[in-house]
Every structure is written in structure tokens, then in C-alpha cells.
Amino acid sequence: MRKKYQNPISRKFYEAGINMTGWARKHGIPKFYVTQLASGQSKGTRGNSKKVVELLKVEGLWAEDTDKAA
Numbered sequence: 001m002r003k004k005y006q007n008p009i010s011r012k013f014y015e016a017g018i019n020m021t022g023w024a025r026k027h028g029i030p031k032f033y034v035t036q037l038a039s040g041q042s043k044g045t046r047g048n049s050k051k052v053v054e055l056l057k058v059e060g061l062w063a064e065d066t067d068k069a070a
Contacts, residue, residue, distance in 0.1 A: 008063030009038040009056070016061065027055055 004014075013020055020038065024031040033052045036042035044053035056062035 007038050007040065009061065012061045012063050013038075018061070023061075029055075 010020075013023070020034045021031050024034050029048070029052055033042070033049050037044050037049060037052060037056075042049045044050055053062060
């Protein structure tokens with residue numbers, strides 16, 4: 001059986017009780033960047049995705065083990 005929220009970013013959002021879409025709207029960024037980071041399709045090293053990672057770190061939603069996986 002697969003665990004719910006295996007991705008560390010999704011898990012952090014779940015534990016904080018925050019919706020990814022709502023968080024993205026609040027910060028005025030496209031939801032696309034958040035979901036790309038959460039799914040592992042983007043590493044968050046350049047451009048807008050890097051800005052999103054910085055926002056996630058400020059709010060404590062960036063999991064430290066995410067850096068090791070990238």
C-alpha cells in the first residue's frame with residue numbers, strides 16, 4: 001500500500017493544513033510552479049521556481065530532505 005504524501009513538500013503542506021492552490025494565490029504565483037516542485041519535476045534552482053523555493057523556505061514549508069533528493 002502506498003503512503004499518502006510521500007513527497008516532502010506535499011507532506012509539509014498537509015501537516016500545516018494549507019492548500020497548495022490557496023498558498024500560490026496568496027503569493028501571486030502560478031500554481032504550476034508549486035506542483036512542479038512538489039512532484040519533483042522541477043528542482044527549483046533557477047528563475048521563478050527558485051523564487052517559489054525561497055518563499056517556501058521562509059514559511060517553513062520547504063522540507064530539508066527535499067534538497068538532498070535534488
